[in-house]
Amino acid sequence: MSSHTLRVDWPACTAHGLCAEILPEVVSLDQWGFPIVHEPVTDEVLEMAKAAVKACPTLALRLTQPPKRH
Amino acid sequence: MSVDTIAIPTATTAALATDNHPIVRNEVGLDPMVWQGPALLAGIAQGPGLAVHRGRLGPAPTPSAGELVDLARAVDLRGRGGAGFPSAIKLASANRRKAVVVVNASEGEPASRKDAALMSLAPHVVLDGAAAVAHALGTREVRVVVPSELPSIRAGVAKAVRERVAAGERLKWELHDAAPWFVAGQAQAVLQLLAGKENLPVTAWQPEAVSGHRGRPTLLSNAETFAHLGHLARVGAAGYAAHGTAAEPGTTLVTLRGDGWDPVVREVAFGTPLADVLTAAEMNQPLLLGGYHGTWLKPAQLQGLTVSRMDIAAAGATLGAGVLLPLAAGWCPLLRTEALVDYLAGQSAGRCGPCLNGLPAMAEALGDVVHRGGSILRVEQLCGLVAGRGACAHPDGTARLVTSMLSCFPEEVDLHALGGCRGGGEVFG
DSSP, rough: OBBEEEEEEETOOOOOOOOHHOOOTTEOOOOTOEEESSOOOGGGHHHHHHHHHHHTTTEEEEESSOOOOO | OOOOSSOOHHHHHHHHHHHOOOOEEOOOTTTOOEOOOTTTTTGGGOOSOOOHHHHHSSSSSOOOHHHHHHHHHHHTOSSSSSOOOOOHHHHHOOOSOOEEEEEEEOOOOOOOOOHHHHHOOOOOHHHHHHHHHHHHHHHOOOEEEOOOOOOOOHHHHHHHHHHHTTOOOOEEEEEEOOSSSSSGGGHHHHHHHHTTSOSSSOOSOOTTTTSGGGSSEEEEEEHHHHHHHHHHHHHHHHTTTTTSSSSBBBBEEEETTSSSOOOEEEEEEEOOBGGGGHHHHHHOOOOEGGGGGOOOEOOHHHTTTTOOOHHHHHOOOOTTTTTTOOOOTTTOOOHHHHHHHHHHHTTOSSSSSSHHHHHHHHEEEEHHHSSOOOOHHHHHHHHHHHHTOSSSSSHHHHHHHHHHHHHOOOOHHHHTTHHHHHHHHHHEE
């Protein structure tokens, strides 16, 4: 099971909200429009997660593999 | 820089000085009373100069990287900046070509005075550690980050470095001035400072030991951590374990009442009963342990507690950077927490949306609970919302403080909901 994690570069994020539109299975928005990542990215939604990363206007999203410290 | 080594015990510290500890007044503009300690602070009465330091301890140790990693592992040395990361792992990760050594003495936590005490009274204890690490990692580049709001610390460190250069130490020392805000000492913020950018946190995609200053492996640790590494390299694992317990060898620096009256910095052995560090009256008050990002503990939780990472973890708290803030008698823990959260909300760097928006909202919701009978549900929701959603741990630490207030003082929360206050509504500075 090679699940990925969607990580937000918080200082870069300016709450455009495209990630939640493209990937609602994983991302929702808080009351100020900033993303809440509530699940790991499973293989089923991996392609959409890649699309969300590409769509982010401020390049504030990254897909990372799990065995990462920090 | 003026360090007066005459013992000037005040009423409080005189009462605490039970076993013939000299007390050194540390004139860094903050006036903590610094007690002579068993290891790192053993030589403070002789002054901060290199000659007396060398006369007392001899030359800086020069272990290999492997030896230093083994020593750090043998005594389970943890970083003293607050996160408690194992030093052995950090050293091993940074032990690659073109490493940089960074001594973080910026001490962004406003209630902490221990790094100021160490850098002004025992700078060579820290710099010996940095020199030992630089030698072990095969680098000559050592950066020292000092707090810009305390020019006497910078002057003292600069003087100490000049002494070492004059004595023939072949290291390239460079000083950097940290900005006077809470998050300036965070590792990524320090790396930004070193790169000539604004001293604010950015997202870490890799640990700085792997990819830090300009992508180079960077051994960035708190000033006290370097002091322990130097001491450890000098006395060995067995000598280091002369203090502390079998499970937690060594000592740690603590700041008592760091933002109140009569602040004190002490070096205490792990396993020291908290009752030997706090006064009897303070043992009967709630304690904010770990500083402004810390955890409230009730008086009942303090009984039998020792200065020990494991003990404190079992009580649901962390020692953090060693700040102990007993609640002053007559103060209300809710009003105290509210004031701290207002301060912390104002210390958001304003770069990460959840922190920029969430902390002021949390401060407002907490104000509603404390003054207007508001519900704690909104506060709890915001604590859950901000945690883990920032480039640094500022939102997490603030949420930890608030969460611990809610769990520690339910009676006071109920009392405030009815318009009462055990502190009599007294507002403090």
